[in-house]
Amino acid sequence: MPIATKRAYDPPSAGDGYRVLVDGLWPRGITKENLKVAEWMRPIAPTTQLRKWYGHKPERWEEFRKRYRHELADPAREALLVQLVERARKEKVTLVFAAHDAERCNASALAEIIREQM
Helix, strand or coil, X not given: CCEEEEECCCCCXXXXXXXXXXXXXXXXXXXXXXXXXXXXXXXXCCCHHXXXXXXXXXXXXXXXXXXXXXXXXXXXXXXXXXXXXXXXXXXXEEEEECCCCCCCCHHHHHHHHHHHHC
C-alpha cells in the first residue's frame, strides 16, 4: 500500500518511506530529530475550529470526515493533497499524526481520500 498512517509516538522505520506530519500542532514531547519527518504539512491539517468541534468523539467521526473533505476542497489545501497523491504514486508515503485513535483521526481520513484519487 503506497499510503500508510503512523502515530508520531511510534518509532520511525526504514519501511515508512516518505514521512509527512499532517497535524496542525507539533506532537508533545517529541523532538524534530526523533520524529524524523521529511515534511510538516501543517496547512493540510483540519482547521482549529473543526479539530476542536470533533474532539475525537467517535459519534462525530462521520460528520468530521465530511467536513474535513470540504476543507480540503480549498485551493491551497487541494494543491497539497495533489502533492501527496503524486508522491504516493511514486513511493510509499506515511502520514504521521499524534492522535490516540488511529482509525478515527485526520490522517486516516486523509489516507482514504488519497487512495480514492490514486
